Each structure stands twice: as structure tokens, then as C-alpha cells.
Amino acid sequence: MAVETTVAASNGKTKAKQRYLKRKKERRKQKKSSSHAAGQKSGKEDEEGLSGSEDDAVEDPSQVDQAEEDVGEEKAKNDRKKKKKERKERKLSGKVADVLAEGNEEPEVEPKRPKKRRKLDSGESELVTSVDHDLPPASPVIPSRRSPTPPAALPSFPLPALPNAPSKRDLARQGLDEALVGAEVIDPATVLPVGEAGQEGDTTGLSDRMKKRLVELGITELFAVQTALLPFLLPKDSSKRALYMPYDPPRDVCVSAPTGSGKTLAYVLPIVEILSSRIVTRLRALIVLPTRDLVTQVRETFEAVGKGRGLKIGTATGHHSFAHEQAQLVAEKSPELEGGSSKVDILICTPGRLIDHLHGTPNFSLQHVRFLVIDEADRLLAQSFQDWLAQILSAIRAPPTPLSLPSPFSPYPDALAPSFLSPSIPTELDERKEPSCQKLLFSATLTSDPGKLNALGLRDAKYFVVRSSSGDEEVKDGVALEKFTMPASLREHMIVCDSAKKPLMLLHLIHHHGVRNALVFTKSAESTSRLVKLVEFFEDAWVASNPSAPKVAVRAYSSDLPPGERRSILDKFRKGEVDMLVASDLISRGIDISSVAHVVSYDVPVDMRKYVHRVGRTARAGREGDAWTLVEEQEARYFKSILKGAEHLERVKRMKVAEKDTQDLAQLYETALARLKDAYIGRGS
Numbered sequence: 230m231a232v233e234t235t236v237a238a239s240n241g242k243t244k245a246k247q248r249y250l251k252r253k254k255e256r257r258k259q260k261k262s263s264s265h266a267a268g269q270k271s272g273k274e275d276e277e278g279l280s281g282s283e284d285d286a287v288e289d290p291s292q293v294d295q296a297e298e299d300v301g302e303e304k305a306k307n308d309r310k311k312k313k314k315e316r317k318e319r320k321l322s323g324k325v326a327d328v329l330a331e332g333n334e335e336p337e338v339e340p341k342r343p344k345k346r347r348k349l350d351s352g353e354s355e356l357v358t359s360v361d362h363d364l365p366p367a368s369p370v371i372p373s374r375r376s377p378t379p380p381a382a383l384p385s386f387p388l389p390a391l392p393n394a395p396s397k398r399d400l401a402r403q404g405l406d407e408a409l410v411g412a413e414v415i416d417p418a419t420v421l422p423v424g425e426a427g428q429e430g431d432t433t434g435l436s437d438r439m440k441k442r443l444v445e446l447g448i449t450e451l452f453a454v455q456t457a458l459l460p461f462l463l464p465k466d467s468s469k470r471a472l473y474m475p476y477d478p479p480r481d482v483c484v485s486a487p488t489g490s491g492k493t494l495a496y497v498l499p500i501v502e503i504l505s506s507r508i509v510t511r512l513r514a515l516i517v518l519p520t521r522d523l524v525t526q527v528r529e530t531f532e533a534v535g536k537g538r539g540l541k542i543g544t545a546t547g548h549h550s551f552a553h554e555q556a557q558l559v560a561e562k563s564p565e566l567e568g569g570s571s572k573v574d575i576l577i578c579t580p581g582r583l584i585d586h587l588h589g590t591p592n593f594s595l596q597h598v599r600f601l602v603i604d605e606a607d608r609l610l611a612q613s614f615q616d617w618l619a620q621i622l623s624a625i626r627a628p629p630t631p632l633s634l635p636s637p638f639s640p641y642p643d644a645l646a647p648s649f650l651s652p653s654i655p656t657e658l659d660e661r662k663e664p665s666c667q668k669l670l671f672s673a674t675l676t677s678d679p680g681k682l683n684a685l686g687l688r689d690a691k692y693f694v695v696r697s698s699s700g701d702e703e704v705k706d707g708v709a710l711e712k713f714t715m716p717a718s719l720r721e722h723m724i725v726c727d728s729a730k731k732p733l734m735l736l737h738l739i740h741h742h743g744v745r746n747a748l749v750f751t752k753s754a755e756s757t758s759r760l761v762k763l764v765e766f767f768e769d770a771w772v773a774s775n776p777s778a779p780k781v782a783v784r785a786y787s788s789d790l791p792p793g794e795r796r797s798i799l800d801k802f803r804k805g806e807v808d809m810l811v812a813s814d815l816i817s818r819g820i821d822i823s824s825v826a827h828v829v830s831y832d833v834p835v836d837m838r839k840y841v842h843r844v845g846r847t848a849r850a851g852r853e854g855d856a857w858t859l860v861e862e863q864e865a866r867y868f869k870s871i872l873k874g875a876e877h878l879e880r881v882k883r884m885k886v887a888e889k890d891t892q893d894l895a896q897l898y899e900t901a902l903a904r905l906k907d908a909y910i911g912r913g914s
């Protein structure tokens with residue numbers, strides 16, 4: 230619009246105007262030359278134009294009508310230019326105050342949106358950024374027309390912050406039994422000489438008679454778990470070794486020690502020592518184990534250690550008829566006796582059969598039990614069968630209304646245990662009597678599950694953990710967690726292969742790595758029998774093509790076999806007449822066969838506990854041993870995650886087997902496989 234007016238005016242110029250313009254031009258020229266001379270900066274045309282118009286207005290006011298219009302236009306133009314320039318400069322210099330002072334001026338340029346601040350300061354998180362709009366504006370340019378009054382500064386509230394995460398140690402302690410938190414950690418390398426009879430300064434608490442017996446058995450030093458447990462269970466103070474301690478009952482004990490570290494002797498020795506002081510036979514030690522095979526094994530240990538002590542040892546597993554077992558356990562079936570009647574001092578049993586006797590055998594009583602041992606405790610505590618644990622614990626405790634003191638004329642005045650007796654005339658001064666039973670829990674993988682431990686009603690329990698403490702944070706802090714220690718003399722390997730190649734890998738181990746005296750674990754009885762057949766067929770073919778090569782003897786070991794046959798197979802394996810036993814997890818717990826040199830997990834174990842107990846059948850009592858796990862490709866991730874979870878992955882070395890490594894076996898393997906197929910098809914038809 231302004232441009233149009235100027236053009237119209239220049240077309241019809243009056244003389245006065247022409248003169249005016251001419252003078253103006255001259256003045257400009259003069260001014261320009263004088264400003265040059267004064268060394269002033271050139272290019273200030275906007276300013277000159279403005280002053281020129283002012284001069285004209287004073288000099289020749291009568292002729293400025295049209296000129297004034299032009300000048301007005303030009304002035305407005307120059308004004309705009311000038312202000313634009315000033316704004317540019319101010320913007321550049323970042324003087325926020327100047328800009329705000331311009332007040333009503335309409336901004337020609339849209340003010341830029343303030344940049345989103347990422348962080349208020351270095352210590353604030355991204356979360357803080359999202360609440361920026363609550364803070365006073367930080368942008369330098371605020372259009373005053375849109376926001377005539379500057380926004381009031383809002384009070385700044387404390388910014389949200391995450392609380393400090395609890396330490397690993399605190400987390401570990403959550404809900405843990407106090408006994409676990411204050412566990413005593415014993416180095417697995419600790420040993421103590423059994424010592425000679427009459428030796429001074431002996432800390433084991435063993436009698437001279439026992440030391441002699443141990444030497445006869447070839448035991449000259451005590452293993453780590455035994456060095457810790459014996460002084461605790463056999464204190465010097467003879468009152469603490471009593472059979473009954475109703476007013477000062479003994480503390481319970483939990484023991485977590487690696488496989489093959491000698492846990493059995495750690496409880497057999499003190500039990501035999503303390504029970505040897507008994508005069509009358511009562512059921513005073515109850516040992517609960519998960520399998521019959523283990524019952525037999527522990528019985529043999531009691532018999533060997535307690536030889537000549539006159540202690541009567543019984544078992545209850547269901548191996549014999551119920552009536553036969555009853556006849557072995559109780560002397561009197563009728564009349565019913567308040568204190569029970571026992572023909573054995575020590576009973577070793579499986580939980581199911583024990584419950585059967587509690588319910589079905591008259592005079593079978595647990596009130597005199599001084600030791601309750603739960604071996605392989607984590608496995609047994611996982612079994613809720615018939616609520617066996619609660620029933621045993623209740624049979625050990627006195628009934629809510631104690632039985633009255635027997636009359637002096639009673640034929641069995643001493644039959645009741647002290648905690649089961651109530652005085653004939655109760656008084657306020659009577660001290661509460663506790664059962665004298667000391668609970669002893671053992672496992673290589675003892676649970677730290679507070680729920681399971683609480684179910685045992687442990688009394689001021691003392692926790693012993695045999696574990697190397699180097700670099701183990703939790704142990705340093707005195708917190709025992711579910712981390713498992715393997716025997717130091719165990720070497721562990723894994724072979725990852727195609728599932729179809731697993732039998733070939735086992736044959737590779739047998740023929741190229743000399744794997745003999747081996748226990749092979751499978752996932753099922755079906756898998757066991759198929760594998761045994763396949764290896765037998767292969768061995769037939771192998772011997773046929775290599776007449777000088779010895780044939781590997783392989784046998785299945787399963788719960789389906791009659792007990793006599795199982796015993797005979799184990800004997801042959803011990804003697805080396807059988808090279809390889811293939812079994813399910815039936816014998817993965819506790820079985821102690823010193824000749825086992827290799828353990829092969831043909832099928833991967835389902836969890837770390839199973840792995841620990843399987844591989845623990847070798848490398849026992851300080852001997853060397855190898856554990857091999859055959860892992861199908863699709864299982865590799867899972868198996869590694871199990872090991873990683875237990876911080877054990879580095880210990881298991883991965884062995885790669887190339888096709889050429891098994892070339893000499895491949896042909897015979899195919900032959901064996903074809904025979905196996907025929908055998909199964911033949912059986913099916």
C-alpha cells in the first residue's frame with residue numbers, strides 16, 4: 230500500500246516539490262561526504278533519511294503536504310527497518326529484559342518455542358523432564374500480547390526420586406531363618422587327625438574306644454563337616470550328653486555340605502557315642518531317609534561304627550512284611566504301655582513306613598527319641614506324603630494333657646519320658662519340660678526356604694555350611710543361600726549335539742575317552758531300557774569287528790527290579806564286573822559307591838539340585854571323578870541357564886565332537902540302531 234502511494238506522488242511532482250527534493254539530494258550528498266571525512270561508518274542511510282525529513286519539516290513547512298506524505302511513508306519504512314535491526318541485535322545479545330520492555334510491539338517473527346529441557350541438573354533423571362511445565366518459564370522470548378502478565382513463579386516441589394534399592398545382603402535376609410543368617414561356614418579342605426587314644430588337647434569329643442574303632446575302619450582323619458559337628462554334638466560337659474534334658478534341651482542342627490563329604494559319619498559317630506550310655510533299650514534315634522537303598526547303606530555304617538557297643542539297630546522300609554517289621558520293632562504288643570516298648574535303640578526308615586508303624590503298631594512310641602535325623606532333608610521336606618513330618622513331630626511332643634505320674638505300684642514306673650510326665654500335684658513353680666529330641670538335618674542342597682524350615686519347629690537351630698568362602702559375597706556376610714558347592718576333585722564337561730546323535734556320543738565317551746565304572750542317568754525307565762539294549766547291540770557288533778577288544782558290560786538299574794537283584798547288580802558294579810549302570814534318578818541321591826569314576830547325564834537333569842546329586846556320585850571322599858552331560862541342541866540354552874543361575878557355568882567345560890571323531894563308530898552304530906528297531910517292531914507285532 231505504501232509503495233503504491235509513493236509511485237503516484239512521483240508521477241505528478243510540483244515545482245516546489247522538485248526543488249525540495251533537489252535540496253534534499255544535495256544535503257544528502259554533503260552529509261555523506263562530511264561523515265566520510267569524520268571517519269564515521271557508512272551505510273547509515275536509514276538514520277539520514279529520518280533526520281532529512283525532520284530538517285525539511287522545519288525548513289519548508291508550507292511545501293511539505295505531498296512531500297510529507299512521502300516522507301511519512303519512508304519514515305514508517307525506515308522505522309520498521311530500524312526496529313527489526315535492533316531486535317536482531319538484542320536477540321543476538323540475548324538481552325531478555327530489553328525484549329520484555331518493548332511491551333506492546335507486535336512481534337514480526339513468531340517467538341520460538343522454548344526448547345524442552347532434558348535435565349534440570351546433572352543429578353536429575355528423565356522423569357524430571359516431564360514435569361517442566363510446572364516450573365517458571367525458562368524461554369527468553371515471551372510475546373507480551375499473548376501473555377500480558379508474566380506467569381507467576383510456581384513453587385517448586387521436591388522432585389520424585391527412587392528410594393535406594395536394598396542391598397543384596399538385605400534381600401537375602403528377607404524371611405530367612407536366623408540360623409541361616411548366622412551360619413558357621415567351614416572350609417571343605419579342613420581336616421583333623423582322629424588322634425590316638427588318651428591324647429591330650431583333643432577337641433573331637435570322641436571316646437578312646439571310638440577312635441580305635443575308626444582307625445580299624447581305616448579312618449585316620451575327620452573330614453570338614455565332621456570336625457565342625459562332633460565338638461558341637463559331643464560337648465565336654467557330660468550333662469549335655471544326657472539322654473534326657475527336659476529343662477535344658479539341646480539345640481537343633483542344619484548341615485549343608487557337598488556330596489561325598491562325609492555327612493553320614495558326622496551324625497553316626499555322635500549318636501553311637503551318646504546312646505552307648507543307655508541302660509534300657511528304647512527307641513532313641515530315628516533316621517529318616519528317602520529310599521530303601523539309602524536305609525541299607527546307613528544301616529551298614531551304624532553297624533560298622535557301633536560294633537561291640539550292644540546297640541540294637543532296626544530298619545523299616547516295607548521291604549519285609551508289616552508283621553515281620555512289627556516283631557522286629559516292639560517287644561510287647563499287649564497290654565498297651567504308656568512309655569512304649571522298643572526292641573531297637575536306632576531305627577532307620579523311610580517316611581511312609583514310619584507313619585504306618587505310628588498308626589498300626591501298638592507300643593511303638595517316639596517319646597524317648599533323643600535324635601531325629603532327616604538325611605537328604607530337602608528332598609524329604611518336599612514330600613508331603615501323609616503329612617509325615619507333622620505326624621512325627623507331634624508323636625515326639627508330649628500330649629496337651631500330660632499323662633499322670635505312674636503309681637508306685639505300676640509295673641513300669643520308669644517307662645514315660647520326662648517331658649510326658651506331669652507331677653501328681655501341679656504347682657505354679659513347675660518348670661515347663663521340653664522333649665529332649667535334637668533334630669539334625671542334612672543335605673548337599675539344603676533348602677533355605679523359610680516355610681519348609683518353619684514346619685520343622687527348629688529349636689535355636691545352628692546352621693553349618695561346608696563351602697569354600699573365596700570370593701563368595703553371601704558367605705562372607707554370614708548368610709547361607711541356596712548355592713551349591715561341588716567336590717573340588719570333580720571335573721565337569723558338557724557335549725552339545727543333535728538329539729539323534731546322543732547314543733553315538735555315549736559310545737564315543739566309552740570307546741575314545743575310556744569311560745568305565747560309570748553311572749548313566751536317563752529321564753525314564755523306558756529310556757533306560759532302550760539305551761541299554763542299544764549299547765549291548767553296539768558292543769556285539771564292536772567285538773565282532775575287533776575280536777581283541779573287551780566288551781563293555783552294561784546293566785539297567787531300576788526300581789522295577791526285585792530288591793535282591795538290585796543288590797546283586799550293585800555288588801557286581803562295585804567289583805567291576807559291570808562297567809556301566811544305566812538308571813533313572815532313583816540312585817542319584819546318597820548312594821555311595823567309591824568305584825564310580827564317571828557320571829554321564831544322558832538326559833539333562835531338570836534342575837540344579839538333580840545335577841548336584843547326580844554328579845556327586847563320583848569324586849567322593851576326595852577322590853577324582855568326571856561328570857559328562859549330553860545336551861540336545863534345543864536344550865542347551867535351558868541347561869546353561871540352570872548352571873548360570875547357580876553361578877556354576879564356568880566350571881562345566883564344553884567339549885566339541887566333530888563328525889570325524891566318531892567315524893570309526895558310525896557304521897557299527899547304524900547296525901546296532903537297525904537291530905534295535907527290529908527288536909522293538911518284533912516286540913510290538
Ligand SMILES: Nc1ncnc2c1ncn2[C@@H]1O[C@H](COP(=O)(O)OP(=O)(O)OP(=O)(O)O)[C@@H](O)[C@H]1O
Nearest residue numbers: 450451452488489490491492493494673819821850
Ligand atoms: N573321615 C573320613 N575318612 C575317610 N573316609 C570317609 C570319612 N568320612 C566319610 N568317609 C567316606 O566318604 C564317603 C562319602 O561319605 P558319605 O556317604 O557320608 O557322604 P555324604 O556327604 O553323605 O554324601 P551325599 O550327600 O552324596 O549323601 C563314604 O564312603 C564314607 O565312608
